Each structure stands twice: as C-alpha cells, then as structure tokens.
Amino acid sequence: MxxxxxxxxxxxxxxxxxxxxxxxxxxxxxxxxxxxxxxxxxxxxxxxxxxxxxxxxxxxxxxxxxxxxxxxxxxxxxxxxxAFAKVESRSDNRIFAGSAVLDAILAREAGKAGIAGLEFYRGVPGSIGGALVMNAGCYGSETKDVLVEAYAVTRSGEQITLSNADLEYSYRKSARAAREQLIFTGALFEGRPDEPSAIEARMAEITERREKTQPIREKTGGSTFKNPPGHSSWKLVDDAGWRGKPFGGAMFSPLHSNFLINTGEATAADLEGLGEAVRADVKSKFGVELEWEIKRIGKPA
CATH class of the missing domain: 3.30.43.10 (Uridine Diphospho-n-acetylenolpyruvylglucosamine Reductase, domain 2)
Incomplete structure (x- = not known):
C-alpha cells in the first residue's frame, strides 16, 4: 500500500x-x-x-x-x-491578512482603513504567503519594511508566530522560511496614518505605471530574475538581445524584458529552457550571474 x-x-x-x-x-x-x-x-x-x-x-x-x-x-x-483569505484592520495602524489574500487586495483594504505604507503591494503579483516567503516588494519598498509578525505551520505540524527579525530577511528571501519549510497562514502589518484618498491616489499611480510597463495580462510569473548587485536584470536580458525573441512557446516580453511569458502553447521545458539560455548568454557576454526569482518546482517530463 x-x-x-x-x-x-x-x-x-x-x-x-x-x-x-x-x-x-x-x-x-x-x-x-x-x-x-x-x-x-x-x-x-x-x-x-x-x-x-x-x-x-x-x-x-x-x-x-x-x-x-x-x-x-x-x-x-x-x-x-x-479560510486564509481574510483581511482585518486593527488599531494602531495595523492590519491582518491571511496568506491567500492577494497582495493588491491588502493594499486596497489598508488604503480604505487609512493605513499608508502598504501601497507598494498594489504592484506585486501574487499573495501574502508568497510575499512572506520571498520578502516581496517593488518601487523601493519590501515586505520586511511593514511586517510586524507572521503566523506559520512547520513541517511537523506546529503552529508558530515569528517576529520580523525571526524571518532573517534579505533581498527576495527569508532564510528562516527556506531552512524550516514554513507554510505561512497569515501576517500582521503596520503602516502609518493618512487620508484614504491620498493613499488611493498613490496606488492609482502604481497601477498606471505597472500597466504601461509590465505584461500583466499575459501568462507570466512576474520578475524572472533577481537584480544582481549593481545591475538591473531587465537591462542585462535586453542588452543580450532576448527581448521579444521566441523560444518554443516562450518569450521574454517585448514590454518588459525581465518578464518571461507563455505566448500560448509553451511547456514548462520551453519556459525554463529559455531562462537557462538567457542566463548562459548573459554570463558569457557580461560576466554576470543571473539568479532565478521564479520558484521552479517538480521534475522534467
């Protein structure tokens, strides 16, 4: 059996x-x-x-x-x-979000409650659980800047509470989450007071900027590579000549060259193969090692 x-x-x-x-x-x-x-x-x-x-x-x-x-x-x-998609504002400019809450929804609900500082989540694709795992962020802000504490279940089934410091955050990574295979169930965030209309205006700017510069209506996974120290991944991919160049059913978006997209009938092998080809080309041409930001799981066919 x-x-x-x-x-x-x-x-x-x-x-x-x-x-x-x-x-x-x-x-x-x-x-x-x-x-x-x-x-x-x-x-x-x-x-x-x-x-x-x-x-x-x-x-x-x-x-x-x-x-x-x-x-x-x-x-x-x-x-x-x-059950993990609840958002609840608290006192002292704090707000709770379950790990299945979309990042953009947290930004919206915080804005309605007059809690500023979480506007950047309007531009982050994905959910709070993922944001906690990878210290997600954009436009100069990231999860560690607003997190008070997170709630998780360990692989052995223990429910635990972790402070911001407990998560050992660095750029796009929580060392603690990776090391202990934590499954996040929610988190408490803290911002600062502001008028909901002012917060909404800032989020509208983020939305407009994102729609103009990112292929948000495509089958994509957000930023493909982390930014290497001193470099922008999109520029390295662009300078290597991979913007808009087909690879099976995969392509780096003509709109944003760090966004890998499924143009219709791509396989996972197409997508990962393109990413690896670009990594090798960038290393050969510029001597820079691109590190995947997208999480790749499972086994090849």
Missing amino acids: SWQDQLPAVRGKLLKDELLGPFTWFRVGGPADVIFLPEDAEDLAAFLKALDPAVPVTPIGVGSNTLVRDGGVDGVVIRLGK
Missing part, C-alpha cells in the same frame, strides 16, 4: 494526480501526487503532524511566481484557499 492510500483524515479536500498548470499563472506543469486544500490552519497543522515525515510537502500559494515542471511534483502540494 502506497503513502497516498494512507493519508491522514482531513476536513478540507485531497485531490490525487491533479494537474498543477491550472493552479499557476503560467498555466503549465504536470500533476501533483496529492493536492491538499485545508479547511483552516488547524486542519493544516493536524494533517502535517500526522503525515509521514518522509513525504515531501510543497506550498504553492496562488502560483504567481511558480513554474511547475512538466513531470509534476512528488508528494503533497498545499494550496490555501478561502
């Missing part, structure tokens, strides 16, 4: 051999052995506590910054849903 036939009882849903492509913004990728959609944090914790420690566990959030390889993902993929 396989481990898939001995899964712990849950209140949420367990899906077996389900394709992961529809769960990601790239719309590519093979199946997961099991997808778990927990009912709430307690359901998630109980499941992880009872699950065989040898079974790999992979959270995917809303799949905005994730490339699932064509061969699929071994073990259990966890996708958090409605």
Whole structure:
C-alpha cells in the first residue's frame, strides 16, 4: 500500500494526480501526487503532524511566481484557499491578512482603513504567503519594511508566530522560511496614518505605471530574475538581445524584458529552457550571474 492510500483524515479536500498548470499563472506543469486544500490552519497543522515525515510537502500559494515542471511534483502540494483569505484592520495602524489574500487586495483594504505604507503591494503579483516567503516588494519598498509578525505551520505540524527579525530577511528571501519549510497562514502589518484618498491616489499611480510597463495580462510569473548587485536584470536580458525573441512557446516580453511569458502553447521545458539560455548568454557576454526569482518546482517530463 502506497503513502497516498494512507493519508491522514482531513476536513478540507485531497485531490490525487491533479494537474498543477491550472493552479499557476503560467498555466503549465504536470500533476501533483496529492493536492491538499485545508479547511483552516488547524486542519493544516493536524494533517502535517500526522503525515509521514518522509513525504515531501510543497506550498504553492496562488502560483504567481511558480513554474511547475512538466513531470509534476512528488508528494503533497498545499494550496490555501478561502479560510486564509481574510483581511482585518486593527488599531494602531495595523492590519491582518491571511496568506491567500492577494497582495493588491491588502493594499486596497489598508488604503480604505487609512493605513499608508502598504501601497507598494498594489504592484506585486501574487499573495501574502508568497510575499512572506520571498520578502516581496517593488518601487523601493519590501515586505520586511511593514511586517510586524507572521503566523506559520512547520513541517511537523506546529503552529508558530515569528517576529520580523525571526524571518532573517534579505533581498527576495527569508532564510528562516527556506531552512524550516514554513507554510505561512497569515501576517500582521503596520503602516502609518493618512487620508484614504491620498493613499488611493498613490496606488492609482502604481497601477498606471505597472500597466504601461509590465505584461500583466499575459501568462507570466512576474520578475524572472533577481537584480544582481549593481545591475538591473531587465537591462542585462535586453542588452543580450532576448527581448521579444521566441523560444518554443516562450518569450521574454517585448514590454518588459525581465518578464518571461507563455505566448500560448509553451511547456514548462520551453519556459525554463529559455531562462537557462538567457542566463548562459548573459554570463558569457557580461560576466554576470543571473539568479532565478521564479520558484521552479517538480521534475522534467
């Protein structure tokens, strides 16, 4: 009998051999052995506590910054849903958001509550869980600038609270989250007081800027590469001649050359292959090592 036939009882849903492509913004990728959609944090914790420690566990959030390889993902993929999508303003210019809340929704709700400082989230694709994992940010601000504390479940099923410092943030990374395979369930943020109309105006500017400069209506994963010290990834990709150049069904966007897009019928192999070709070309031409910002998971076909 396989481990898939001995899964712990849950209140949420367990899906077996389900394709992961529809769960990601790239719309590519093979199946997961099991997808778990927990009912709430307690359901998630109980499941992880009872699950065989040898079974790999992979959270995917809303799949905005994730490339699932064509061969699929071994073990259990966890996708958090409605129960983790609550936003609640608190006193002292603080606001709580569940990890399934879209970053743009948090920005909007903070603005309605007169809490400034979170406007940058209007320009970040994805959800709060992903933002916590990778210290997401844009336009000069990032998650560590506004985070008070985060709530997570460990691989062993323990529910914990972590301070900003506990997460050991650096550029696009939480060392603690990576090291301990944390699954975030929510977080508390703090801004500063301001008039909702002024906050809304700043978010409108971010929206307008993003729509003019990023392919937000394409099948994409946001920024493909991290900015190397002293360089901009988009300029390196552009200078190497890869802007708008087809590679199978993949391409770096003509609008923003650090945005990898699925032009229609790309495979995960097309997308990752293009990224690796660009990395090699940039290293050869400019001596700069591009590091993936997009999370690539699973196995090749």
